[in-house]
Amino acid sequence: MRYLITGTAGFVGFHLAKRLLEDGHSVTGFDGMTSYYDVRLKQMRHSILERHPNFTAVIGMLEDAPALKNAANERPDVIVHLAGQAGVRYSVENPKAYFDSNITGSWNVLELARTLDVSHLMLASTSSIYGANQSIPYSENDRADEQLTFYAASKKAMEAMAHSYSHIYRIPTTAFRFFTVYGPWGRPDMALFKFTKAILEDREIEIYGEGRMSRDFTYIDDLVASIVDLSRIVPSEANRVKTAAVKDTLSAMAPFRMVNIGGGQPFGLLEFIEVIEEAVGKKAKRKLLPMQTGDMEKTFANADLLVALTGSKPQTSLEKGVRAFVDWYVREGTSFEFHTLPPAS
Missing domain, CATH: 3.40.50.720 (NAD(P)-binding Rossmann-like Domain)
Incomplete structure (x- = not known):
């Protein structure tokens, strides 16, 4: 087609x-x-x-x-x-x-x-x-x-x-x-890219909502x-x-x-960071910050309709997916610039 x-x-x-x-x-x-x-x-x-x-x-x-x-x-x-x-x-x-x-x-x-x-x-x-x-x-x-x-x-x-x-x-x-889509070739403004880059460069990671947030990755x-x-x-x-x-x-x-x-299996932000630390082989320096304007505290998908239509839903474990991203990042992603914003118009 x-x-x-x-x-x-x-x-x-x-x-x-x-x-x-x-x-x-x-x-x-x-x-x-x-x-x-x-x-x-x-x-x-x-x-x-x-x-x-x-x-x-x-x-x-x-x-x-x-x-x-x-x-x-x-x-x-x-x-x-x-x-x-x-x-x-x-x-x-x-x-x-x-x-x-x-x-x-x-x-x-x-x-x-x-x-x-x-x-x-x-x-x-x-x-x-x-x-x-x-x-x-x-x-x-x-x-x-x-x-x-x-x-x-x-x-x-x-x-x-x-x-x-x-x-x-x-x-x-x-x-x-x-x-909350993630994986190799991901966007530099997303949390996984930012956290991985900061941990490897021995910089603090900024954790908004004091880590209370959770996402369905x-x-x-x-x-x-x-x-x-x-x-x-x-x-x-x-x-x-x-x-x-x-x-x-x-x-x-x-x-x-x-x-x-979505897979219908949310993970807490602090748990997510622990998975990244395990994949990177290094602990993060954490800086807890208040919730930002517009942030949702939790996302959690009901995937019943997706399963009824297609017979399946996302199932890759967070550990496997994060490991795939980190492997890609170390191999090809380290040279890309951190999140940059064009001027507001």
């Missing part, structure tokens, strides 16, 4: 494109190469993909509708929209970057899907959407109207816009909500496997889940579905 993936120079997009190319598909990758973090890391990811004859790279911003349209010259069967302004905390400092990319840019993707009449549109959402929700574990059917950051709000807006397009234009659409290979499985399950009444114990999110008005991708 022909795939158009936005964000192929990013962490998730790189791994998904690599898997699809290895499976025999053709992939056009669209990416803006923004400077939110070290661009050299993005360039290296793309250079690996470009070794494959069935990969085509197009550089452009999501806000640039003509550039995005140019990436679809091969008329893709499936669009996987992974690009966007990442980072929860940065959205407090520069919300406009999130509006431009995650709302305006996502609307451009919806328009492209409409004009191309694709067989399946897939959208990357986030567990941050659950915000102030008090129901644990987070289920796709939970009320999610109290986002704590503009990042989460921009993703919720994307989901709502996508449902309207799915209803009006009958675009089969799956929105999947990620839960998802290893990148598991995430990609779930996306690939879901890509084959085009939302329709024919595949509505009818098991009494699982409530499907398939819309009554549109071929639209939301699915959590």
